[in-house]
Amino acid sequence: MQNRSYSTKSIVEAGLVSTLIVIIMLANLYVPMVSILGTLALPIPVTVLYIRHNFKVSLSAVIVSSIIVAMISNPLMALRCLIVLSTTGITLGYCIKHKKSNSLTLIMLTLASAVAITISLVIIVNLAGKHGIIDFISNQLQESIKVARQMYVDAGLTKEQLALLDNMAELAKPNNLFKNLLLILCMSGFFSASVNYYVTRVILKKLKYDVVEVKSFIYFYVNSKVAAIMAIFILIGVLLTRNNISIGSSITTSGYGILLILLLLDGVAFALYYLKNKFNMSKLVLTLILVFTIFSPLYIVFIYLGLMDILLDFRKLDPHRRRPIEK
Known part of the structure; x- marks a missing residue:
């Protein structure tokens, strides 16, 4: 029943x-x-x-x-x-x-x-x-960029101001898009x-x-095993590229891009962790510092901080690291 x-x-x-x-x-x-x-x-x-x-x-x-x-x-x-x-x-x-x-x-x-x-x-x-996904996506993106560029030209933007759209159009070409x-x-x-x-x-x-429950972003970290897997992924792409296998360049570019994003996120979390816990900064101050640094050339600092944190585990968050036995 x-x-x-x-x-x-x-x-x-x-x-x-x-x-x-x-x-x-x-x-x-x-x-x-x-x-x-x-x-x-x-x-x-x-x-x-x-x-x-x-x-x-x-x-x-x-x-x-x-x-x-x-x-x-x-x-x-x-x-x-x-x-x-x-x-x-x-x-x-x-x-x-x-x-x-x-x-x-x-x-x-x-x-x-x-x-x-x-x-x-x-x-x-x-x-x-269509017969090719790459060509289809490329055509769609280039058409969108072309329409947007013409709108900005009509609005009076200079060639220097249109440089970003021109770079995007270059990336939207089939060869670059495939990578x-x-x-x-x-x-x-x-x-x-x-x-x-x-x-x-x-x-x-x-x-x-x-x-x-979701932990605060300041406790975000990249597992050392994940970093190692991404490094192996990039290495496989390099080896395939050297053997003239076309998919190799896409694997290398993708792996490198994902690894940089992970390092950036880890570095930002690492910086916010110490600014909040060591200097007791408010969320508003932390947000302002983040906005003015991550969208500037200083973002490279966060990437290096992320790399250091993965190698040395400053915050002791990675459970896969061996800890010294306490006496």
Whole structure:
């Protein structure tokens, strides 16, 4: 009797969530103004359903809703929405239900989002009748930059002021875009994961769900093993490039870019940690110092600080470091 009650309850809730997903997906497809809000809102009901029940129930709701949308709208677009918007919900639901750490949750969400974005791009390219993802993305970016540049020219900007857009247009060329494609996908996945995680956490707290607390940014650190993996990743890219394998340059550029970002974040957290704990500075002062330094040539200082912190673990946050045995 209890199993039947549980089954009925799960079916009813799955049906309600499926209806909600259909509404959001259709709004995302036909109302461009709410597409961003739809991207943020759709994972939430899927996440809640996973937490309350299990993977099978949440997946069933997603599949049913996608079938309904495919019958009403374009099947490929429904598949795109299904992959991009529901993958994060199921992944996040799994992480929250099983009490995964914030760092592991973000890593899993980033990977899921990056894969979903890649599949979404493939679908968009097929819908557009193109043969290459790189060429399609390059054309889209260059067209956007061209329109923006003309607007700024009409507004009276000088060539020097347009230099940033010209550099962006250069980076948007197929060869350069291919080198940075993995980095772009990783950063897009991380941004999407971070926003979805933050929004979903806020909603779940309002709904009185128990979620793992997020530590202050000043306790952010890069695990020494993660740094070693990134270094190996870069080395693999260098070796592939030397053997004239085209993907090697993309791996090297992406690995180097991700490592620099990790070093920068670690260095900023390290600096804020000591400024707050050693000098007892207020949040306002710390924010002003951060704004005036990170957006200036001084940002390189944070990268070196991050490297030093990874090597020496000044804050003693890395649990994988061997500590001297206290007598």
